[in-house]
Amino acid sequence: PHKGAGLPLPLAPLKASLQLFGLLLVMFSMTMLPPLLVALYYDDGALEPFADSFAITLLSGLVFWLPLRRHKVDLRNRDGFLVVVAFWFTLSLLSAIPFMLAKNPHMPLVDAVFEAVSGLTTTGATVLSNIDALPHAIVYYRAQLNFFGGMGIVVLAVALLPMLGVGGMQLYRAETPGPMKDEKLTPRITETAKNLWMLYVGINVICTLSFWLAGMEPFDAICHSFATIALGGFSTHDASIGYFKSPAIELVAGLFSIIAAVNFALFFFAWRQKSLRAIFADEEFRFFLRAIGAIIVFAIGWLYWSGTFPLWEAIYHGFCQTASIVTDNGLVTANYPDWPLPVTLLLLLGSFLGGCVGSTCGGIKAMRFLLLYRQSVREMKLLIRPTAQIPVKLANRTVPERVMQAVLAFYFLYIFAYCACSVGVAATGVDLVTAFGSVAGCINNMGVGLGDTAGNFAPLNDAATWILTLSMLIGRLEVFPLVLLFVPAFWR
Amino acid sequence: PHKGAGLPLPLAPLKASLQLFGLLLVMFSMTMLPPLLVALYYDDGALEPFADSFAITLLSGLVFWLPLRRHKVDLRNRDGFLVVVAFWFTLSLLSAIPFMLAKNPHMPLVDAVFEAVSGLTTTGATVLSNIDALPHAIVYYRAQLNFFGGMGIVVLAVALLPMLGVGGMQLYRAETPGPMKDEKLTPRITETAKNLWMLYVGINVICTLSFWLAGMEPFDAICHSFATIALGGFSTHDASIGYFKSPAIELVAGLFSIIAAVNFALFFFAWRQKSLRAIFADEEFRFFLRAIGAIIVFAIGWLYWSGTFPLWEAIYHGFCQTASIVTDNGLVTANYPDWPLPVTLLLLLGSFLGGCVGSTCGGIKAMRFLLLYRQSVREMKLLIRPTAQIPVKLANRTVPERVMQAVLAFYFLYIFAYCACSVGVAATGVDLVTAFGSVAGCINNMGVGLGDTAGNFAPLNDAATWILTLSMLIGRLEVFPLVLLFVPAFWR
Ligand SMILES: [K+]
Ligand SMILES: [K+]
Structure with a gap:
């Protein structure tokens, strides 16, 4: 009744x-x-x-x-x-x-859930150690988890959340001053979601063709396209992208990692305006390009001068691997775990950057770092001239106080969650490098660990695997929704 | 002319x-x-x-x-x-x-400068490995570096900077809403400095007497008091406070570490009001006590249940060592480097907390974490009720936007500097645990490393030693003054 x-x-x-x-x-x-x-x-x-x-x-x-x-x-x-x-x-x-x-x-429950969450959150960390011997259906299913996970994130981030006002990823409501608020994508949510879906599939088709032209089998090309555009990183081979030993394939993987790190809303505007200006004029993307460009140059330089690779190999391995790790894709090449420590360490730290808001990347995201950077510069200027009026601007507008507060809380909670998960993993008996490296790989939805987990996550104990599963969800849900469930006011 | x-x-x-x-x-x-x-x-x-x-x-x-x-x-x-x-x-x-x-x-230049900076910044990290055999004058000189370094910080923080408006440690100008702005300590700066000096010496005398009553020789008592009240941590023995094998001495060291982490301005008010209420009513100090209390309970519990120590030893070792590390004192006891990893890791992370603003502690400081915590709670509430008006309050007043912005920039730059120094140390060929642990020990002015530097910092190469010397200064000067010198606007 x-x-x-x-x-x-x-x-x-x-x-x-x-x-x-x-x-x-x-x-x-x-x-x-x-x-x-x-x-x-x-x-x-x-x-x-x-x-x-x-x-x-x-x-x-x-x-x-x-x-x-x-x-x-x-x-x-x-x-x-x-x-x-x-x-x-x-x-x-x-x-x-x-x-x-x-x-x-x-697989036992703990490993199966880890693998599934790793796929859906587009983390790409695996506890499987003999992928080449798996049935095609399983290999495809893993890539498809990346595909749907990535699409879910994009639709959620670009279309659903801002319109529903569901603040889950409060970034998208509060922190998308650029194109998002200037021009509505399309007024109706179902239409936007449909357009995003088509765009996402379209980019996947182009990426598949590129991998195929670069020399992959069609099956591998489809699966690696799913992995790359979702920035997921599940490969069809244990050696990941390194299996192919092909500069062309690595360049395609690196390039499409960066393409996938663009705010998907920008692709709409680029499409509508028939010009890439919308993308290259975006302040967040420009900041992201400068940051990742600096890391790429460092990686290539160190790989070359340390004698790890000859010049041409240093260039394409360095470019592909940096683009893959920093955007939180996580495809690896050329025995990446054995690379010089300063390079792997810098890339691991770079994975906190991720890419642009509204992409499939993980991490803290370029927009937040851009705002943190501008706020720091502003603070410096205020120390020199304490009475000056110096607003933090984005797209020629003053960033609202509300947005800066959201960034502050997010940045604090993200790092707190990172440390808490790392202490948890270390408490299960895992060594420190593995603990902090694995949690970084998982909370940033990047998928490559350090130490014992530099290759894959199979060596970990069950308790650590559960904590890492949780940290993948923390990263993908951007901390707040999970912490919120523990706030008493939420249940009143 | x-x-x-x-x-x-x-x-x-x-x-x-x-x-x-x-x-x-x-x-x-x-x-x-x-x-x-x-x-x-x-x-x-x-x-x-x-x-x-x-x-x-x-x-x-x-x-x-x-x-x-x-x-x-x-x-x-x-x-x-x-x-x-x-x-x-x-x-x-x-x-x-x-x-x-x-x-x-x-000592060669690099080691001597490291030792001197370590003393003056009240870090207490040492590259000396045979302290027991040093001349008394050198041992005393090290403790005295702690003493004057600590006093310099307190005078600078409590008296000079807020009055001069020298923003070096902009925290003290911008972020001392509690007692600092309610009641002026004393209007005239020289008088304030003199009062602080007397207060600082007075607390040192009480601490010296306590160490002496607990069983130390007078020379050791004076030096350890210098080390403790400055939260410096230079001991007169290689085994640090563990040399004495005395519960009484450890309890004195732990208790005075916490006393030294109080905002020195609060001692003034307590003195004037003839009551400890001013101290225990302070929101920052209460937050600090809750945080350090939780870590102490964790440490004691883990030490006991892991079988590292019997109960009574777990209690006094756990209390003394946690108080020493979290407040960034850095005196160690009972083979601390060999303690279970979860405890040493949590204490190392706790060293980022430090103590209250206006004390001799290092790290990010309790006030900033308190504001970050309150801002995060506020953000949660806003996610549940997006239109609510929820200000962040301190001492019943809304915290000005300006203060939150300063905290945001500081927190970002501090963590950025921490990562940059760690990458630098790792690039000199040091392993990851040692690199991140040593930089944490130095930038937080705590003085105890991890891995190779868990005992002392002698095993490091010269390049790493220089970077760590710089990171002690970065921490002590609270990042801004050093970064500022690289901002072009500063020189115009
Ligand atoms: K990934
Ligand atoms: K210290």
Whole structure:
């Protein structure tokens, strides 16, 4: 007899949340079908796990959605957070099922969830150590987790969150003064999401063709395109991009890493204006290019002068690897873990930069560093002339106080979460370099560790693996939604 | 014919700067006399190096001061920075002289400067590995470097900087809303400085007596009091406070570390009001107590349950060592480098906290973390209710936007400087744990490293030693004055 609007709080929003949650699961179950087709095509024996996973996911979704489907979804801010967090946690479990059911790999829960979360958060850290021997369907499924994870982030970041006002990634509401607020992408959210989807697929097609032209097999080209545009980094080979031993392929991987680190909203404007000006005039992207350019020059220089590689190899390895690590893609080449320490260390620190807001990158993001940098310069000037009026500007406008406050809180909580997770991992008995390197690789959604995890994450104990799984989610959800659940006011 | 005021810029302020600089050097030369007396008393053969150092320092000061002494000192903000930085660099060189001239230790320039800067910045990191065999005068001189370094910081922080408006440590101008702005300490700067000096000496006397009553020889008690109240950490023994194997001594060291981490301005108010309320009602100090309390409980618990120590030893070792490391004192006990990694790691991270503003501690300081914490909580609440008006408050007043901006820039630059120095040290060939641990120990003016430098800093190469010397100065000067010198606008 009760109908949504008439229910006492908090039952009405709870039902609305569960309905949306169920609908998202139903949609997600469809992602089990392409790997199923791959299994059919290659007849690699991995058909059954995907059929089972499809059924389980679809049914879980219908259980929530069917009984509640007539409720009008009208979420408050806090419900948005709850749906986002619940959805991520459920998806982490459901998308781990194929890894557990398959005969190869037959992974235990902890490893399967790590691998699934790593795919969906576009981290790309793996606990598998014999990828070349996996069935095609599993290899494709991993790449596809990157693909959908990346698309989800872009749609969420560029289209859904700013319009819903769901602050989950409060950056996107508060900190997109550039093009985002000047010109609306398109007024209607479904249309925007559709356009983004087409754009995302289009860039993937171009990237696939580029990898193919550079010499990859079509299957590898598709999977590496999924990995690159999502900045995910799941490769089809243990040696990752280094397997191909091809300068052309490395240059394609490096270039498309940087392309994928652009705010996807800028591609719209570039498309509409038929000019790349919108992209190259963007202050955040220019700042990002200068920062990554400096790191690339350092890496190439050090690789060459330390005698690690001859000049031409230093150039393309250095460019590809720096672009891959700093944008938090995480494809690796040429025995990267054995490179000189100053280079690997600088790239690891660079992975905190990531790329632009509204891309698939991880980390703290160029926009925030740009604002932190400008605020620091301003502070210097104020020390010299304490009474001067010096605003922090972006796109010729003063950045609102509100935005700077959000950056301050984010930066503080992100570093705090980084340290807390690292202490947690170290407390499980892992050495310090591995602990801090692994958490950096995971919280930045980059996917390459340090020390024991420089190659892959298999050597870690279960407790550390769980903490790293959590830190991937912390990074991808940008800290706030997870911490928010522990704030008492949230539940009142 | 030219007189200060009539000179064209920038000659007038330059002359004023040099005059102040010379005067400070003359004052500093006097600090060579007490160790000279110690050398006489113990007849330990270290008389000559201090006599020579006295002469050199005095003459250097007179060279600047005598010809310019009639100029009226009237500094602009930027001159203040220049004097502060130039003074620290000159002092670093001059106070290294006894270490180079003495027969034991006969240190090369790089080590002597490291040791001197470590003393003056109250870092307490040492490159000496046989302290027990040093002449008394040298041992005393090291402790005295801590003493004067600490007093210089307190006077600078509490009295000079806020009144001069010299923003060097802009925290003290911008971020002392509590007692500092409510009630002026005393209106006249010389009187304030004198009161602070007496207070500082008074607390040192009480601490010396406490160490003596706990069982130390008078010489050791004086030196350890100097080390503790300055939060410097130079001990008279290689085994530091662990040499004494005494619970009473460790409890005194821990307790006075916490006392020394109180804002010295609060001692004034407590004295005037004849009540400790001023101290325990202070929001920064309460925040500091909660934070350090949590770390102490963790350390004691882990030491006990891991079986490192029986309960009573876990309690006093855990309390003493946590208080010493988190407040950036750096006295160590009971083979601290061999303690379980989670404890040493958490204490190392805790050293970024330090203590209260206006104390001799290092690190980022409790006030800034308190503001960062409150800003984060505020951000959470705004995510739940985006239209709410939620100010960040301190002592029942809204914290000005200006203060939050200063905290943002400081926090960013401090972490940036920490990473840059660590990459620099790693680039000299040092392993990662040692690099990041040593820089944390130095930039936080804490004095205990990690890895190779867990015991002392002797194993490091010269390049790394220079970078660490710089990072001690960066931490002590709170980043801004040093970075400022590289801002072109400063020189215009
Ligand atoms: K990645
Ligand atoms: K210290």
